[in-house]
Amino acid sequence: MQPEKVRSVFDTVYGGYCVMVRIFCLLSALVWAGFAPAANAQTVGFAEAIKILSSSCGKDIETYCKSANLGNNEIGSCLENNKSKVSDQCNVDRARVSALLEARFAAQAAVPKVCERDSRQYCKGMKPGSGHILKCLLKAEKVVGKDCNQAIDWAGYR
């Protein structure tokens, strides 16, 4: 895990400016365009993502969504229904937040496949389920391959 990478994505995606290497600017542009960067990119945690919704849309949520709750996409559909009234910043960021959540889900879904060979090699005979194999891969970080370690980082599993 390289903290400066997290930082760079964070800055480019959230700061709206691009100061880091080109690949991260590109990533930022993809997120902006509404494409989830799937499983091949750094992602941010759920807390970091949803925090953007409260800071950019909190005021609009309090104005237009007084009876909507966070679960069951109530806030999402309320903001969508009121998109002509909510702030521009909120309209931009609510799409961004959805993309960030999707990116994290995709990164999590990608782990079993990316780590398949490492699991067979280093976590042989581990009982599947309940995170046993992943916990084994986490412990074996030093010998686990780069791609698998990276997939684990991007999934937020470490």
Place this chain on the structure above:
Amino acid sequence: MKISNILLGAVVASALSVTGAFAQTKLSRNEIVNSLQGAQEKVEFSADDLRKQAFEHIKRFPGDNATEVLPLAAKLNQLRQFNVEVTFDFDSARIRPESYETIGVIADALHTPYLWGAKFFVVGHTDAKGDREYNLNLSQKRAEAVRDALVTTFRVPADRLEAVGLGEEQLRDPADPDGAINRRVQLINVGY
């Protein structure tokens, strides 16, 4: 840091000013993971047992405030758990936007392999102000709102979480029944 966070883990039941609410203590994912993971006594009661017990407790020991502890309280206290502060609208189960991040941190914790497979009760508590049965129902709805957000917005597997409202039946500080310390959402690891 651990201690201060735990002490601050209270649910603020009424609407706070937005500026005030942003001053919440920063929760950390690993702190939640560390508090919740680990060896577990076998839990032999269900979420439904607990809900029923709280309801019956009010009938059995009526009065403005509970005078006896819940029979299952001692067992609950032995389980791995963590208290968080979630702010709701006054008299409502609507989670306020300033608490979205807190729900996200819980989701980040529940998604780590360290807690995979474990099941949790999401337990809502109120302070002792107001009617006990009303508080029981409100806390159940609030616990369900937190569970709904975790399961739908953050895709924590639904079979890992059960919502339980205990109202004012299990005060954290019985010496200060109306105190904010009693208002909280508890995550309790109930094993596999």
